Amino acid sequence: MLCSACQKKEATVFLTEIVGDKTHKVDLCEACSKEKGASDPGAFALADLLHGLGASQEISPPGSEDLKCPNCGFTQADFKKSGRLGCSECYTTFAEGLEGLLKTMHRGTRHTGKMPQALMQTRALADKLKSLNKSLEKAIAEEDFERAAKLRDEIRQMNAKLKEVTV
């Protein structure tokens, strides 16, 4: 998790402020926590800090504040209000702005977990197809036409299978 102030160093100071029934959380690196006076409870106001960090709530890149999701009509203003996105397409629409936000929220920026099985199958087939095509090129270059014919048939079969899964 990166420091939410400088977005550069790893956060080591975690602050939680509870006002009424609302909880605010901020993660800071050593340097920023000192600079913001986080170690001195008297001088430190999380609310001010959160305002200063307004950037983390922006999902539209500067200059394109009127960006709108073509699928659901969701805008930057909607995100500011709810902190939630409009639909799965929003992740593509606001990809640029979300990147920084996700960096501060999570341990990494790339998914390494479970995948839908159908997708895994198509990926495996696509990988296999790629390697078959390579072998085919090699066989042709080496003028091993018997092998090339075999590979060509295999590629045809594979293409048909891939079509089946993706439809």
Next chain:
Amino acid sequence: MRLNEFLSPAVEMCRRGDPRERIVLSSRVRLARNVKGLPFPGHAKKPDRVKSLEHILPAVEGLPQMERHFAAAMDTLTAMDKQLLVERHLISREHAAKSAGSGIVFNGEESACVMINEEDHLRMQAILPGLQVRQAWALIDQVDTELEKRLDFAFSPELGYLTACPTNVGTGIRVSAMLHLPGLVLAEQINPIIQSVNKLHLAVRGLYGEGTEALGNIFQVSNQTTLGESEAAIVERINKVLAQIIEHEENARAKLLETKPKVVFNHIGRAYGILGNAHSISSKETMNLLSLLRLGMDLGMFPGVERTLVDELFLTTQPAHLQQQHVKKLDTDERDLLRADMMRERLGRVGKPDHTVIKPPPADDAATN
């Protein structure tokens, strides 16, 4: 079938756990999933939500894991039904506030449960008694694999499963365990523990999740990050931390008995006295005192009494469960009276706590102190 008739009796629910389990009350794994292209529930208009519910509900009901199940649209449930489901931890408080366009499906064992159109299109969870985080993940993983054959989930190879809130994107997983930590609370060590757990990017919350109090010394520990780590890695990370918290709790109990036995006996004895003799008692006070009674049972101060009694009372004295046992609509004051009646009756058969079962520390230790 009506919800009342479908839910297992509280006493049966409480017998499902391992009786040797002293600290971990339950383990839970939930996954957030959404259907590709449809607006997320929070951004969808009511007709869209109704439509997506109609699309998702039959897919969930047809799951092999849901052979015997209860299913309902939230607008068909009464306020009391919803509160019952919250008290059983089958739905969140947020989901209880939903009506048309949201739904719920759960199985007969109450171990697998799917909320439809909560914050995401699907919030599916597995809940198992005791420390069974790995088993809960295995169960909900199966449900998810079956469901992805029937629904087209929003998934990106880079970002994983796409969720309404960016804090859940990736695996969409929340792994959590409910812990009973009276020792750490009495020893005033709970705050440093919470702080160090927070440093590991894990959250500590109260009984009913986000923004709730730790009633009855019960705390929920869960992961906060969902992207960049596999599900199995998150499960193992939580498991490790849980093992450490359990150890700290056991140590805190042992230390308390060694250094301040009278404080412990005093708390337990007073809890027994009030619960067994009160004529009006709030749900909050009941939970806090039952926690001390449970501690007394863990320490062996109530020989011959099953701990499931406390767990059952913990559930049946909560507002909706109490109301469920009475035909007439009760107000808060009436519930406080009936709760005390029930408590006196049930504890009437439980003998006084016996502190002599706990051996004093060896004499040489006492001399050096």
